[in-house]
Amino acid sequence: MRKKGAFLSVAMLLVLALFLTACGDKKTDSKEKDSSKGDTPKLMQMLTGGTSGTYYPLGGQMAKIISDETGIQTDSVSSNASADNVISLANGEADIAFVQTDVIANAIEGTNAFEGKKVDNVQALGSLYPETIQIVTTEKSGIKSVEDLKGKTVSVGAPGSGTYINAEQILEIYGMTMDDIKPQNLDFGESTGGIQDGTINAAFITAGTPTGAVEGLTASAKVSIVPIDKEKVDALVEKYPYYAEDTVEAGTYGLKEDVQTVAVLAMLAVRDDLSEDAVYKITKAIYENPDKIKHDKAKFIKPESGLDGIGIDLHPGAKKYFDEKGVEMK
Structure with missing residues (x-):
């Protein structure tokens, strides 16, 4: 009987130890968690x-x-x-x-x-807020329209960015693809730096205006924003409803007139x-x-x-x- 009682006591102690260990583990969790409501x-x-x-x-x-x-x-x-x-x-x-x-x-x-x-x-x-698609270049580049980007070296956004998709879809509406340009995967700062030193001709930049990198470019060049034609804006919005008509207002980056473009949010x-x-x-x-x-x-x-x-x-x-x-x- 004594042996049986001792065995039961040891078993109960083991169960208690396991229970306390489990409770201790819960206390060390770095998040307060309710499984029905998340972390x-x-x-x-x-x-x-x-x-x-x-x-x-x-x-x-x-x-x-x-x-x-x-x-x-x-x-x-x-x-x-x-x-x-x-x-x-x-x-x-x-x-x-x-x-x-x-x-x-x-x-x-x-x-x-x-x-x-x-x-x-x-x-x-x-x-x-609206994220304006800005096709940035300079007045001296001679680029006045999306079609003028053909054969040019153009930044289409950093790898993993939404800017690349915007560039691809806008080119598509104009009957073009990435094969029609010389695409470069650069971030905003690299893009405007490339425009400044002449290694690229233009850049797609999707960001709220004014964008810091583009503002910085105005210190050394006369910035131009390439417009997107009204009928192309309408076609883009019809095919991809998450776009909306937008405007880069006169005065932004020293622009003399409003420039028609599109935006996402x-x-x-x-x-x-x-x-x-x-x-x-x-x-x-x-x-x-x-x-x-x-x-x-x-x-x-x-x-x-x-x-x-x-x-x-x-x-x-x-x-x-x-x-x-x-x-x-x-």
């Missing part, structure tokens, strides 16, 4: 874009707002922008990122750059495993504090336009915020 991180990484574009300075200011308003320490980092940002989110390498509405739509659908790489674990937080996307509560707080922090953002694009960041151009599922936390504001998907 609430204590530290987040926000992916932006190249240091000479619009995403980078905006992201730095937004990260500070999120940190201050929610208590979730958020660090912004530079990246190759939209397409790479989506892949990093899908792989769990970041929590929140700037993307173009067209690029995220392609990722969810598994089309264009995402052929065979369909993404199913990324959702929308909200849209921010910049937006924020998040991993779908972030908790509803966390994303609600992040969304509220961004859309209710645009006055703390020192950039021309801050004027576009407002709840009533926060769902413009969104063609993918909205994260439940973001939906809760926009529902409170009475804003619905269009």
Whole structure:
């Protein structure tokens, strides 16, 4: 009987030890987790874009707002922008990122750059501002139209960027392909640097205007923006509905007249495993504090336009915020 009692006591101690070990493991988890609602991180990484574009300075200011308003320490980092940002989110390498509405739509659908790489674990937080497609050159280049790009050395965006797809689709509307130009995969700073030193003739730059890299070019050259003809704008919008007619206004980069072009929208996307509560707080922090953002694009960041151009599922936390504001998907 004594042996049996001793055996039972040892067994009970082992079970208790295993239970305490399991509890201890839970306490060391770096995230507070509710399996029904997702993760609430204590530290987040926000992916932006190249240091000479619009995403980078905006992201730095937004990260500070999120940190201050929610208590979730958020660090912004530079990246190759939209397409790479989506892949990093899908792989769990970041929590929140700037993307173009067209690029995220392609990722969810598994089309264009995402052929065979369909993404199913990324959702929308909200849209921010128009991203203008600017075909940048100089007055002395002699390039006056998209057709004039034939045979020229043209930057079509950094590898992994949405700019490449924009360039490809605009060339397509004009009956051209990448084979009709000499494409170079450069970021915005490299593009304007190349135009300045004469190694390239023009560059596709998809970013909010004014774009820092293009403004920098005006110090050494008379900048020209190549227009997109009205009928081509209409054809592009009809085939790819995430585009919208846009204008680079006179005075921007020293331009004497408005230049007709198109735009997509910049937006924020998040991993779908972030908790509803966390994303609600992040969304509220961004859309209710645009006055703390020192950039021309801050004027576009407002709840009533926060769902413009969104063609993918909205994260439940973001939906809760926009529902409170009475804003619905269009």
